[in-house]
Amino acid sequence: MQEVGMKAAIAGASGYAGGELLRLLLGHPKLQIGALTAASSAGTALGAHQPHLPQLASRVIEETSAATLAGHDVVFLALPHGHSAAVAAELGPDTIVVDCGADHRLTDPAAWQEFYGGAHAGSWPYGLPELPGLRELLKDATRIAVPGCYPTAVALALFPAFAAGLAGPDVVVVAASGTSGAGKSLKPNLLGSEVMGAVSAYGAGGVHRHTPEMEQSLAAVAGTPVRVSFTPTLAPMSRGILATCTAPAVPGLTGQALRAAYHEALATEPFLTLLPEGVWPSTAMTYGANTAALQVALDERAGRVIAVIAIDNLTKGTAGGAIQSVNLALGLPEELGLPLTGVAP
Numbered sequence: 001m002q003e004v005g006m007k008a009a010i011a012g013a014s015g016y017a018g019g020e021l022l023r024l025l026l027g028h029p030k031l032q033i034g035a036l037t038a039a040s041s042a043g044t045a046l047g048a049h050q051p052h053l054p055q056l057a058s059r060v061i062e063e064t065s066a067a068t069l070a071g072h073d074v075v076f077l078a079l080p081h082g083h084s085a086a087v088a089a090e091l092g093p094d095t096i097v098v099d100c101g102a103d104h105r106l107t108d109p110a111a112w113q114e115f116y117g118g119a120h121a122g123s124w125p126y127g128l129p130e131l132p133g134l135r136e137l138l139k140d141a142t143r144i145a146v147p148g149c150y151p152t153a154v155a156l157a158l159f160p161a162f163a164a165g166l167a168g169p170d171v172v173v174v175a176a177s178g179t180s181g182a183g184k185s186l187k188p189n190l191l192g193s194e195v196m197g198a199v200s201a202y203g204a205g206g207v208h209r210h211t212p213e214m215e216q217s218l219a220a221v222a223g224t225p226v227r228v229s230f231t232p233t234l235a236p237m238s239r240g241i242l243a244t245c246t247a248p249a250v251p252g253l254t255g256q257a258l259r260a261a262y263h264e265a266l267a268t269e270p271f272l273t274l275l276p277e278g279v280w281p282s283t284a285m286t287y288g289a290n291t292a293a294l295q296v297a298l299d300e301r302a303g304r305v306i307a308v309i310a311i312d313n314l315t316k317g318t319a320g321g322a323i324q325s326v327n328l329a330l331g332l333p334e335e336l337g338l339p340l341t342g343v344a345p
């Protein structure tokens with residue numbers, strides 16, 4: 001694979017995920033920014049949509065088509081669900097195609113049908129290198145399915161417990177997300193006056209489309225089916241996810257053994273941090289960084305493992321995670337061009 005002067009196109013360049021891809025790619029030493037494409041904003045300057053990226057302000061957005069995306073080493077698709085498969089099918093097998101949407105994440109067509117509906121496009125290597133076995137799979141991959149933002153948080157929070165056989169398959173997750181998780185288009189529950197000054201639940205009762213994706217990842221680690229009860233909430237912030245994930249503790253588990261398992265699983269992971277004992281994750285710790293901040297505890301009274309994680313939904317939860325997987329696929333250092341530090345306070 002060529003290593004210098006590689007070009008990346010971004011489809012969906014006017015959106016939130018596209019904007020975060022561009023922000024990170026501007027600092028990537030091996031990937032140059034090629035075509036920028038979208039839909040209704042085609043023909044307009046990027047500066048009208050991503051004013052925080054002045055270096056690219058005069059670049060003109062093109063229509064999303066096989067022709068505009070051709071001739072790139074990497075194509076990032078940051079399009080609404082259901083729009084990636086047709087575009088990807090027209091791109092050559094040597095192009096690395098990265099789907100930031102959901103189209104290629106689920107391996108089970110029945111789960112796709114239940115939660116998304118319509119034809120299942122098939123599954124691609126899942127872009128979460130930290131999960132057992134996936135880092136190897138992503139090396140030399142030419143098609144990559146970027147995980148959903150909530151499923152990224154939940155899989156990273158619980159994989160150490162499942163990999164060590166310390167948790168049972170009855171998972172409960174309550175997670176708060178910033179509003180950028182919903183994309184740029186206007187939605188009634190996302191108007192400023194609905195969001196400011198309030199945290200609200202939505203998509204509860206087993207209906208959120210990220211549920212089967214969480215179950216798929218955790219089952220692969222556990223080697224047994226896993227059930228997830230997931231309740232998302234919206235928090236009055238633009239970015240960030242804070243997920244509290246719990247699962248039954250295996251009999252006899254001690255807090256010390258649980259912590260040791262997390263310590264071991266995370267020790268060599270460049271983007272994952274087990275916080276010092278007593279320090280709990282906050283979304284501020286990972287703002288704009290491709291990192292995850294974790295804490296774990298054993299609730300002895302309830303007999304449950306409690307794992308809390310913070311990520312930035314647009315960075316580790318989408319664009320940063322996507323570039324991390326592309327680095328692997330290109331044989332580059334996994335951390336290349338990716339921020340490892342948050343912003344404080």
Ligand SMILES: NC(=O)C1=CN([C@@H]2O[C@H](COP(=O)(O)OP(=O)(O)OC[C@H]3O[C@@H](n4cnc5c(N)ncnc54)[C@H](OP(=O)(O)O)[C@@H]3O)[C@@H](O)[C@H]2O)C=CC1
Nearest residue numbers: 012014015016017038039040041064078079101181183184
């Ligand atoms: N936001 C997040 O935290 C996360 C997002 N994702 C996924 O990334 C993808 C993009 O999300 P996000 O950036 O938030 O969404 P936005 O709504 O912010 O942006 C959508 C982008 O897609 C373009 N677009 C819309 N319809 C079409 C079409 N028919 N053909 C080509 N381009 C089109 C839009 O262009 P135009 O402006 O011209 O209409 C825009 O650039 C989605 O699949 C989303 O689920 C994944 C993980 C997290």
Ligand SMILES: CC(=O)N[C@@H](CCC(=O)OP(=O)(O)O)C(=O)O
Nearest residue numbers: 102147148149177178179181182
């Ligand atoms: C806050 C908010 O609305 N979040 C979105 C999920 C974020 C997202 O982009 O989902 P994908 O990764 O599947 O694209 C939601 O709950 O539908």
